[in-house]
Structure formats: structure tokens, C-alpha cells
Amino acid sequence: MQIASILITGANRGIGYELVRQLAAANPSPDFIYAGCRNPDGADKLKELAQKHPNVKILKIAIGDESSYQTAVQQVSQDIGDRGLNVLFNNAGILTNRKFHEVTAEEMRKDYEVDTIGPLMLTKAFYPLLKKAADSSQVKGLSCTRAAVLNMTSGLGLINSNTSGGFYPYRPAKIALNMITKSMSIDFKSDGIMAVIIDPGWVSTDMGGKNASATPSQCVDGILSVMAKLGEEENGKVKKWNGQTMEY
Template sequence: MQIASILITGANRGLGYELVSQFAAANPSPDFIYAGCRNPDGADKLKELAQKHPNVKILKIAIGDESSYQTAVQQVTQDVGDRGLTVLFNNAGILTSRSFEKVTAEEMREDYEVDVIGPLMLTKAFYPLLKKAADNSKDKGLSCTRAAVLNMTSGIGLISDNTSGGGYPYRAAKVALNMITKSMSIDFKSDGIMAVSIVPGWVATDMGGPKARLTPTQCVDGIRNNVMAKMGEEQNGKVIKWSGEIVDY
């Protein structure tokens, strides 16, 4: 899988950092790996990684602050030019899990702002660069090596898997993100850009907690080799587990 360029949001920790790390170590590695985070000055691990790998470039992308999106687009455009951006990986998100008795309107709004509106508006900002990548690619089918939008969802956001109730803000936001992914897959298809939602599983990150079944390394290795490397027409618009399994919404 030879990806020319990739932008990963929420890259300062957890799965975002692991994605940047694994792509930086890959052979071949993308020409440009953009690590988006809210506070680059405080992203010490990312800075160390960027020092070791010149193709890793740190961008300030604050999900919810659309002015930061335009600045990031300008920075990426200066590097990639007419080659465009091959992959946009909307990984950044927040998790607010509340019962029916305790959930508040503000919590619902905050999760929706970060986990739904953020990825949608960021994709709109980078769409022209994604289209350039698709137009200039030698690959004419749908694939990650041509142009793709990847949205990090969650098993908690699958209606078919909800057997315990609760979790209102996070569940609702991820369901909405999956619908956005499906619409993107239809709207973008004629331009050669595919879109999928990825379920990372229960991973031992700050969000997943120490009792999780997967390490970040295992999860990202699966995402890269079981999902991204095998993405095509069949996977477009689908929700796919890190293991490569397509699941019901």
C-alpha cells in the first residue's frame, strides 16, 4: 500500500499517534504525513517523531474551530500542490457516556460538535485536495491509494450492537457520523474518492482505559493491513472493523 500523503487528526495521543508512528516507520512511507492536533506546542511525542522522520509534519487543527481548517489546508497545499491529499483520516473525537437520567443538552451538543460537525466540515475544507489526488492518480478504481476519507467510529455507535442502552451523547454522535460517511461515499464516488467508517475495537488508550482487549499497536496494524490495504468498491460507504470485517450499522 503506497499512499502519497495522509492527514490524521487527533494525532497527539492514542490511536492518532500510533497511526502517525506506524506510517512513519512503513516502507514505503508516505511522502507527507500530516499530524493534526489542537496544541502542537504541547505535543512533545509528536515533535520527537517529526525530528526522526522529516515527512511527518505537525498541523494545528482544533476540531470545532473552522479557521484552523483553512490554515491547515493552506499549509498542506504548499507541500502537495496539484498532487493533492490522498487520505484524510478523521480520528479526533471525544467520548461522553451518560445515562438517560444524567445526560444534559450541553453534553449532547458538545459531542455532536466534535464527533459529527467537525469531521464533516474538515472534509469539506480538504475536499478540493482529495479530488486533485483522485484526478491525478494512476489508479482508476476506488482505493486508499487513490483518494479516501476515513472516519473513526465506534462499536458503541452501532444500532445493531446496542444491547445495554445509555451512552447517549457518544452513541448518537457516532451513529450520525456513520450516516455522514454513507452519504460521502455516494456523493464522492463519481470523483473517485471513497469513504468508510472504521471501528477500532476496545483499545487500551486514554479513552478506552487499561482493561481494553487491544493495544494501540495491534489495532493500528489491523487498520492499515486489514482495512486500508484492502479497501475497494465493496467497502465503500461501509462500517468496517479493524480486523477487516464489514458490520451492520
């Protein structure tokens, strides 16, 4: 998988950090790996990685703060110019677990703001750079090598997988993101930009907890393998980290 540039949000920990780490260690490694996080000053592990790998560049991207999106776009544009951005990986998110009798309207709004509106607006901000990458690429058809938006979902956001209820703020926010990604896959296709939903499974991160079935390293190994194989047939679909195609 030849990716010249990729931007990953929520890159200071968990799956996002592991994506940056493995991509930086890859051979070949992307020319530009943009690691977006809310508080770069406190992202010590990311800063260590950036010191070791000059192609890792840390960006301040606070999901929900659209002013930070435009600043990030300007920084990326200065680096890559007309080459454009090949992959935008909307990984950042929050998980609020509330049962029916506990959930509040504010909790519903907060998860929707971060998990649904945030990725949509960030993609809108970076769309011109994604289109530049698609237009300048010699690759035909859809692929991560050309231009792609990858939106991180969750098994909790798949209707057919809901057997336990609960998670009232989180489940609907991810379901809405899935629908947004499906629309993107249709709207972006004529411009050569692919949009795919990624399901990381249950991972032992701060969000997933210690009892999860996969480590971040195992999960990201799988995600990168999936990314390398994405094409026309996968556009708009839910792809699990192990390569399985999931139902909405």
C-alpha cells in the same frame, strides 16, 4: 499500499499517534504524513517523531474551530500542490458517557460538535485537495492509494451492537457520523473518492481505558491492513480493525 500523503486528526495520542508512528516507520513511508492536533506545542511525542522522520508534519487542527481548518488546508497545499491529498483520516473525537437521567443538552451538543460536525466540515475544507489527488492518480477505481476519507466510528455507535444503553451524547454522535460517511460514499464516488467507516474496536487508550481487549499497536496493525484492501466493495461500509464488515 502506496499512499503519497495522509492527514490524521487527533494524532497526539492513542490510535492517532500510533497511526502516525507506524506509517512513519513503514517502508515505503508516505511522502507526507500530516499529524493534526489541537495543541502542537504540547504534543511532545509527536514533536520527537517529527524530528526523527522529516515526512511527519504537525498541523494545528482544533476540531470545532473552522478557522484552523483553512489554515491547515493552506499549509498542506503549499507542500503537495497539484498532487492533492490521498487520505483524510478523521480520527479525533471525544467520548461523554452519560445515563438517561444524567445527560444534559450541552453535553449532547458538545459530542455532536466534535464527533459529527467536525469531521464533516474538515472533510468539506479538504475536499478540493482530495479531488486533486483522485484526478491526478493513475490508479483506476476506488482505493486509499487514489483518494479516501476514513471516518473513525465506535462499536458504541452501531445500533445493532447496543446491548447496554447509556452513552447518550456519544452513541448518537457516532451514528450520525456513520450516516454522513454513507452519504459521502455516494456523493464522492463519481469524483473517484472513497469514504469508509472504520471501527477500531475496544482499545487501551485514554478513551478506551486499561481493560480494553487490544493495544493501540495491535489496532493500528489491523487498520493499516484493512486500508490496503479497501476498494469499490467497501465504499460506504463499516470495516472493523480486524477486517470484519459490521452492520450499522
